[in-house]
Amino acid sequence: MPTSTAPGSSRERANTKLFEDVTCPFCGILCDDLEVERSGDILEVVKSGCGKSKAGFERKLPPSSPQIRGKDVPLAEAVAEAAKLIGEAELPLFGGLATDVEGMRAAMALAERSGGVVDHAASQAQYRNFKVLQSVGWTMSTLTETRNRADLIIIAGTDVAALHHRFFEKIAAPRESMFGVTAKKRTIVVVGKGLDKAARQAGVGELVTLPCKPERVGEVIGALRARLRGFRLNKVDIDGVKLADIDALADLCRKAAYGVVVWAPPAFDFPHAEFTVDQLAGLIKDLAPIQRFAGLTLGGSEGATTAASVATWLSGYPMRVSYASGVPDFDPYRCDISRMLRESEGDLLVWIGSYSPDFVPPATKIPTIVLGTPGMKLPKSTDVFIPIGTPGVDHAGRLIRVDSVVSLPLKNLGRAELPPVADIVSAIEAAL
Amino acid sequence: MLIKLTGGKVYDPANKVSGEIRDIYVEDGKIVAPRPDAKPDQTYDLKGKVVMAGAIDPHTHIGGGKMTIARMLLPEDHLGDLVARTDVTHAGCGHAVPSTHLAGYRYAEMGYTACFEPAMLPANARQAHMELGDTPMVDKGAFAMLGSDDYFLRQLSEKQDFEAIKDYVAWIMHASQAIAVKVVNPGGISAFKFNQRKLDLDEEHVYYKVTPRQIILNLARALGELGVTHPLHIHGCNLGVPGNIESTLDTIRAAEGLRIHMTHTQFMSYGTEGDKKFSSGAARLAELVNKSPNISIDVGQVMFGQTCTASGDSMRQYAIAKSAHPKKPVVMDIECDAGCGVVPMRYRDKSFVNALQWAIGLETFLLVDDPWRMFLTTDHPNGAPFYTYPHLIRLLMDKSFRDDAFQKINTDAQAASILPTITREYTLDEIAIMTRAGPAHSLGLKDRGHLGVGAAGDITVYKDDPNREAMFATPAMVFKDGELVVRDGKVVKVVQGATHVARPEYDKGIEKPLEDYFDRFHTVRMENFKLADEEIVKGDKGAIIVQPTKERAAA
Numbered sequence: 008m009p010t011s012t013a014p015g016s017s018r019e020r021a022n023t024k025l026f027e028d029v030t031c032p033f034c035g036i037l038c039d040d041l042e043v044e045r046s047g048d049i050l051e052v053v054k055s056g057c058g059k060s061k062a063g064f065e066r067k068l069p070p071s072s073p074q075i076r077g078k079d080v081p082l083a084e085a086v087a088e089a090a091k092l093i094g095e096a097e098l099p100l101f102g103g104l105a106t107d108v109e110g111m112r113a114a115m116a117l118a119e120r121s122g123g124v125v126d127h128a129a130s131q132a133q134y135r136n137f138k139v140l141q142s143v144g145w146t147m148s149t150l151t152e153t154r155n156r157a158d159l160i161i162i163a164g165t166d167v168a169a170l171h172h173r174f175f176e177k178i179a180a181p182r183e184s185m186f187g188v189t190a191k192k193r194t195i196v197v198v199g200k201g202l203d204k205a206a207r208q209a210g211v212g213e214l215v216t217l218p219c220k221p222e223r224v225g226e227v228i229g230a231l232r233a234r235l236r237g238f239r240l241n242k243v244d245i246d247g248v249k250l251a252d253i254d255a256l257a258d259l260c261r262k263a264a265y266g267v268v269v270w271a272p273p274a275f276d277f278p279h280a281e282f283t284v285d286q287l288a289g290l291i292k293d294l295a296p297i298q299r300f301a302g303l304t305l306g307g308s309e310g311a312t313t314a315a316s317v318a319t320w321l322s323g324y325p326m327r328v329s330y331a332s333g334v335p336d337f338d339p340y341r342c343d344i345s346r347m348l349r350e351s352e353g354d355l356l357v358w359i360g361s362y363s364p365d366f367v368p369p370a371t372k373i374p375t376i377v378l379g380t381p382g383m384k385l386p387k388s389t390d391v392f393i394p395i396g397t398p399g400v401d402h403a404g405r406l407i408r409v410d411s412v413v414s415l416p417l418k419n420l421g422r423a424e425l426p427p428v429a430d431i432v433s434a435i436e437a438a439l
Numbered sequence: 440m441l442i443k444l445t446g447g448k449v450y451d452p453a454n455k456v457s458g459e460i461r462d463i464y465v466e467d468g469k470i471v472a473p474r475p476d477a478k479p480d481q482t483y484d485l486k487g488k489v490v491m492a493g494a495i496d497p498h499t500h501i502g503g504g505k506m507t508i509a510r511m512l513l514p515e516d517h518l519g520d521l522v523a524r525t526d527v528t529h530a531g532c533g534h535a536v537p538s539t540h541l542a543g544y545r546y547a548e549m550g551y552t553a554c555f556e557p558a559m560l561p562a563n564a565r566q567a568h569m570e571l572g573d574t575p576m577v578d579k580g581a582f583a584m585l586g587s588d589d590y591f592l593r594q595l596s597e598k599q600d601f602e603a604i605k606d607y608v609a610w611i612m613h614a615s616q617a618i619a620v621k622v623v624n625p626g627g628i629s630a631f632k633f634n635q636r637k638l639d640l641d642e643e644h645v646y647y648k649v650t651p652r653q654i655i656l657n658l659a660r661a662l663g664e665l666g667v668t669h670p671l672h673i674h675g676c677n678l679g680v681p682g683n684i685e686s687t688l689d690t691i692r693a694a695e696g697l698r699i700h701m702t703h704t705q706f707m708s709y710g711t712e713g714d715k716k717f718s719s720g721a722a723r724l725a726e727l728v729n730k731s732p733n734i735s736i737d738v739g740q741v742m743f744g745q746t747c748t749a750s751g752d753s754m755r756q757y758a759i760a761k762s763a764h765p766k767k768p769v770v771m772d773i774e775c776d777a778g779c780g781v782v783p784m785r786y787r788d789k790s791f792v793n794a795l796q797w798a799i800g801l802e803t804f805l806l807v808d809d810p811w812r813m814f815l816t817t818d819h820p821n822g823a824p825f826y827t828y829p830h831l832i833r834l835l836m837d838k839s840f841r842d843d844a845f846q847k848i849n850t851d852a853q854a855a856s857i858l859p860t861i862t863r864e865y866t867l868d869e870i871a872i873m874t875r876a877g878p879a880h881s882l883g884l885k886d887r888g889h890l891g892v893g894a895a896g897d898i899t900v901y902k903d904d905p906n907r908e909a910m911f912a913t914p915a916m917v918f919k920d921g922e923l924v925v926r927d928g929k930v931v932k933v934v935q936g937a938t939h940v941a942r943p944e945y946d947k948g949i950e951k952p953l954e955d956y957f958d959r960f961h962t963v964r965m966e967n968f969k970l971a972d973e974e975i976v977k978g979d980k981g982a983i984i985v986q987p988t989k990e991r992a993a994a
Contacts, residue, residue: 028964028966028967030967036962038962039963039964039967040958040964108569109978112573112978116529119524119529119530120524137511140511140512140767140769141511141512141514141767142767143766143767144512144760144763144766144767144768144769144781145769145770146757146769146770146771146772147769147770147771147772148771148772149562149771149772149773149774150774150962151562151774151775151776151960151961151962151963152632152772152773152774152775154960154962155589155775155960156632156772156775177962178962183959183960184960185589185775185960186646264633264634265632265634295757298634299631299632299633299634299772301770301771301772315511316507316566317569319507319510319511320502320506320507320510320538320539320569320570320573321529321531321538321539321540321573322530322531322532322538323510323514323517323531323532323536323537323538324510324511324514324517324532325511330524330530332523333523333524333530334521334522334523334530334532335517335521335530335531335532335538336521337514337517337518405565405569405974407566411504411507411508412504412560412562412563412566412771412773412774413562413563413565413774413962413963414563414565414566414569415565415963415967416565416967416971416974429978
């Protein structure tokens with residue numbers, strides 16, 4: 008039986024290959040301790056998997072071909088047709104943008120060249136954060152910092168375990184910590200109703216729940232800030248949260264050596280949720296003069312953090328930029344692609360979705376080019392479809408983690424011979 | 440291809456050429472010995488022009504997470520300086536925190552051919568190199584930030600064998616693809632996470648029980664024994680604090696003769712004299728630097744206008760957050776590795792403090808005698824955006840221009856500065872040393888910063904304009920690796936520079952404890968922490984140049 012060992016990365020047995028230190032691209036925290044075994048074109052997560060990573064890596068790809076208006080064509084024809092449509096468009100919209108660093112670099116170049124608009128599908132949620140950052144700033148932590156240091160974690164309105172299945176195991180309630188702040192020595196506070204199941208199972212020293220709807224989290228934190236500043240409040244009843252609950256939380260805050268306020272902007276799915284984020288950032292700011300507190304914002308799936316970071320260093324802005332006039336013209340209201348589609352602005356949608364088949368373009372009447380993972384359900388408006396690889400599965404790549412600090416290499420696990428987004432987008436640009 | 444640059448007045452201090460008319464020959468990107476008999480493929484007549492090597496900025500924040508935070512933070516700052524795509528160049532934005540492409544174009548348009556990012560967090564190294572990869576035109580490199588990272592502080596605190604400390608420092612340089620090592624508020628970034636709000640040179644970190652002095656000495660010694668050319672790059676304790684001149688002078692004395700580089704000293708040279716308890720420490724700093732040949736410095740000159748401060752020094756950046764303009768400071772605690780603070784800032788000539796900061800910077804430039812140990816920086820964008828360099832050069836070269844500028848600043852600051860009494864005017868030789876030969880020598884860039892045979896064809900040609908600001912703002916020509924890339928101050932060809940790194944020897948055995956450490960405490964595996972060469976060069980992002988290090992020495 009032939010065996011070969013590539014250092015630190017893969018071991019081969021007959022017909023199967025084991026990959027170690029695999030980074031999972033299927034949620035924003037990018038766990039990189041997975042082991043994945045490949046037999047033919049079948050992948051199996053054999054170590055450190057979670058529901059999301061198993062669903063992502065182990066999904067069987069249906070056969071797929073480039074298409075023009077539903078008809079199979081060779082790749083070159085699809086690329087040429089895409090280039091023709093983009094070349095003719097007055098205002099192409101580059102949406103979705105679920106890709107990796109290289110794919111995002113290429114998408115920015117094409118948008119610039121074609122005078123288009125760039126916006127990630129998740130930016131509606133991200134802008135709840137960006138609006139606060141761009142208005143008042145904030146103080147933030149990162150995953151390793153929180154893992155080792157946080158003795159108080161306040162989870163605000165977010166079902167963290169649903170977004171990141173391993174968050175408690177890896178970050179919030181670790182077995183070991185650099186500074187001895189193990190799970191048993193931590194307090195977790197969940198502000199929100201029905202969100203504390205995973206926290207209860209995490210084995211932390213103390214768990215406190217303040218059940219309320221996500222829409223009311225901002226009020227709870229506002230009341231907390233008022234009490235921490237010494238204001239009197241009468242008759243507090245915020246969706247069931249009482250003054251005594253607020254005061255107990257205030258005590259926990261004052262006692263914390265390093266408190267971390269955790270939220271994911273997708274959890275605040277209601278109008279003007281940036282005011283909720285503003286309360287969370289404000290709580291941290293209020294406590295900062297005498298003690299250490301920081302935020303940790305989560306989410307960032309479908310390459311959202313990567314798209315925002317790459318767009319920012321290339322254009323100056325976290326997406327919602329139009330290159331129609333040649334310069335990067337930033338307008339977070341006007342260049343919101345979901346709004347533009349609703350209001351029939353733009354005359355071509357270019358949609359990039361390389362991770363999940365459910366990441367489909369919104370229904371639209373304008374022609375659509377989809378660079379998608381095989382199995383994506385295409386809308387009727389699709390003129391051109393080009394199947395593309397998933398970074399970290401079908402080809403190598405890099406992604407930026409949800410804390411916007413750490414980025415990780417993604418391996419080519421050799422599942423399918425599918426091209427990276429970057430290659431297709433660059434080919435389209437070359438054909439313009 | 441053979442190129443001949445003929446008739447120019449050459450300033451090449453590394454080769455002791457001072458304003459002589461010389462012909463320069465470039466073949467295949469390198470400067471070659473004069474070949475008067477050969478027929479060049481291209482000849483450039485440089486009669487009446489000034490010729491220098493391409494300029495090198497040894498300390499400019501142009502790539503990495505904190506810069507992208509700053510970019511994201513300041514849409515209003517970009518608005519005044521939006522740049523459209525051309526046939527040659529990408530679109531982007533400029534001013535305080537330019538987009539990556541624009542940073543590269545504008546450096547080249549100012550005659551620069553190499554830029555070094557001084558504060559690369561190892562945890563953020565991959566992204567820093569991505570951003571540098573998207574910065575065209577110039578060579579680049581980055582300094583790994585150490586000294587507040589848990590692993591190193593643990594090593595010190597546990598009094599581990601010094602060879603292990605050296606191995607770790609070298610390993611970090613390899614893993615993060617660095618050319619040098621910087622320490623920022625030694626131990627202080629970590630101390631801030633434990634809620635210490637200041638950490639003086641001999642003050643103990645509450646958890647690790649080590650002092651900034653120990654951190655500096657260990658890192659400086661480690662780099663020396665590892666044979667790394669650039670000495671420890673130090674952003675000391677107490678940045679921006681009135682009275683910090685004392686800890687700055689103490690830090691220089693603490694080096695005990697070891698080579699160290701004190702960075703952006705303007706921010707570190709404040710006294711407490713006068714009604715406002717804020718005064719210039721420039722003269723005291725210069726006096727000590729002048730008699731300490733082991734010390735080099737850069738200034739971090741402040742210029743008036745809107746900019747954005749961005750530093751790894753989360754402790755001090757939090758402390759100045761109240762001065763933010765606009766009021767939106769960002770602070771981050773990062774990966775038990777480092778931190779950062781991004782605080783937008785507007786320096787005003789009518790503010791006593793800002794005006795005195797400006798004067799302290801200029802005093803420092805003019806009072807330090809040896810230009811080989813003094814580099815021209817604004818600590819971009821902390822003191823000012825790098826586009827202000829030509830103006831700064833004129834302030835240094837033109838006493839009457841400087842006097843006029845001095846008349847416009849806050850009058851109390853005028854009364855507190857000795858600037859008008861300093862008559863020195865920098866010469867072109869000194870400018871060439873400070874912006875080319877000196878940084879190249881200090882960073883160990885063997886084939887940059889000079890025009891001798893074997894050097895890279897990185898050459899800047901200026902009109903000999905008596906208005907030195909105009910001269911340095913708009914070079915007539917810039918050659919990068921022998922190619923004409925800028926003409927009359929505009930990019931005419933986009934090229935991709937190399938990434939310079941240094942790779943001191945280390946014992947691979949260090950990876951055993953490190954792997955265990957990463958597995959137990961980190962959220963990233965050791966193997967994934969390391970940045971592969973392939974990641975830097977892939978996609979035509981330029982080559983990696985490994986600059987030599989001396990043989991590793993035993994303790």
